[in-house]
Amino acid sequence: MVLLNLALIVVIFKFNDMQYEGVLRKMQTEIGSPIQYYMVFENDFLNVNQVLDKELRIDFIKYQCLSCGLDKPIYRQGFCKSCFFETPSAGDWIMRPELSTAHLDKEDRNLEYEKKVQLQPHIVYLANSSNIKVGVTRKTQVPTRWIDQGAHEAIEIVEVPNRYLAGITEVALKDHIGDKTNWRKMLTNDIDDENLIEWRTKLKQHIPQEALDYFIENNGETNLEFPVLQYPDKVKSLNLDKTPNYSGVLKGIKGQYFIFADNTVFNVRGSEGYFVGLTIS
Numbered sequence: 001m002v003l004l005n006l007a008l009i010v011v012i013f014k015f016n017d018m019q020y021e022g023v024l025r026k027m028q029t030e031i032g033s034p035i036q037y038y039m040v041f042e043n044d045f046l047n048v049n050q051v052l053d054k055e056l057r058i059d060f061i062k063y064q065c066l067s068c069g070l071d072k073p074i075y076r077q078g079f080c081k082s083c084f085f086e087t088p089s090a091g092d093w094i095m096r097p098e099l100s101t102a103h104l105d106k107e108d109r110n111l112e113y114e115k116k117v118q119l120q121p122h123i124v125y126l127a128n129s130s131n132i133k134v135g136v137t138r139k140t141q142v143p144t145r146w147i148d149q150g151a152h153e154a155i156e157i158v159e160v161p162n163r164y165l166a167g168i169t170e171v172a173l174k175d176h177i178g179d180k181t182n183w184r185k186m187l188t189n190d191i192d193d194e195n196l197i198e199w200r201t202k203l204k205q206h207i208p209q210e211a212l213d214y215f216i217e218n219n220g221e222t223n224l225e226f227p228v229l230q231y232p233d234k235v236k237s238l239n240l241d242k243t244p245n246y247s248g249v250l251k252g253i254k255g256q257y258f259i260f261a262d263n264t265v266f267n268v269r270g271s272e273g274y275f276v277g278l279t280i281s
Contacts, residue, residue, distance in 0.1 A: 021277045023064040025078070026256050026269035029147045034227040037253045049227045051250050051280055056258070058266065059277040060244035066273050078272030088113040097122070097136045097167030122166035124158040124173070124211075126196050126203075127151035129255070130185035134173045134203075136166040143222055148269065150186040150255030155196040155221045158207060160214045169211045176206050187257060187265050189231040196221050228252030232263040240274050 027048060030036040037048040062071045067083035075081035077090055084090050088110035093099040101108060102118035121139040126132055129151040137145035139159065146154040157173075160166050170179065177199070185191065197220070204215055230251040238246055248260035256269035 021061060021275065023066070023273060023275045024268060024271050025066070026148065026272065027253075029144055031143055031147070031224070034225045035147055035253075037227070048253060052227060052229055052252070054250060055247060055281045056250045056260075057247040057277075057279040057281070058238075058240070058245070059279075060240040060274055061277055062275045063273060064275040071275075074273040080273075093118070093163065093167075097163045098171050100162065100164040100167055103162045103164050118163040120162070122160055122163050123156050124160070124166050124169045125154055125156050126177070126199055127154040127181075128191065128194050128196065130182035130191060131178055132194050132196070132199060133178045133181060134170055135179065136163070136170050138163075143224065146222065147224060148256050149181055150183075150226070150257070151224060152191060152226075153193065153196060153221050153223050155200055156216050156219055157200050157203065158211050158214045159216060160211055165211050165214070168208050172206050172208050173203055176203060183255070183257075184235055187232065187235050187254060187259060189228070226252065226254040228254055228259060230259070230261065232259060232265065234263060235265045236263055238264050238266040240271060240276070 028038045028040055030038070034049070039046045039048055063074055063080070065072055065074065065080040065083050066078035067087045068080060070080065072080035075084045077084065079087060079090055086109070088108070091108045091114070093101070093108060093114070100118045102111065102114040105111070108114055117138070123137055123139050123142055125135055125137065125146070127135055127146050127149055129149050135145070135149070142156070143154065158166070158169055160169070207215060228251065246264065248262050248264055250258055251261050252259035256267060258266040258268065260266070
């Protein structure tokens, strides 16, 4: 199911050489063969797969912080620096779930928000996008999280009732397997298939005692197919601060990246908070 959160996505996008303007947020996705990508607008949405083999122009206009809405340089995750250190949706526990404290009724920035996010089922998983890595996501974000990482295969290891238990499990497992994606290898499709079921069995012995009862024994791998017509031989990343105007033929979408015919790649999610003009021809 595509998550159409119209309040969060204000990029405007249209065919017929017409340009619209808006602030970038991550693309919404729908699992399929291949995965379907959507840019969601204020009153409509576009299946971005239909833009493949068309010319796409991106023009950076200004910043627009996803929290305060001001034209201030984006610091991280679509927020200006002051908002990044204030908003509850950018707390340290987002990137480091082992720091979660809502299960202790202890506030970081906003306990109501933290309880809503942290006190729900979480999945610890293995995903293979460039190499096998361990990760954590809310159960409601499966398989979206794997799609956003550009994983071509993934499997669940543990399902726990809160973010803290998922976090300490991830910390324990990453002593024995990586927790990072090589985005260049992922985008050039320099990948190998792995037996994730065997990896899950091998890693079981390293799961903390508090989470061991939540180990998942019997589910299989999920395989993902991305809409890519042509993978680049090597990649050069488009940075809108350095190159505010760019045009190229879209050849693929993988993870949260656009892949262009000239080997340029553009991280849509990594450019959240950038107000742009987009033109398709």
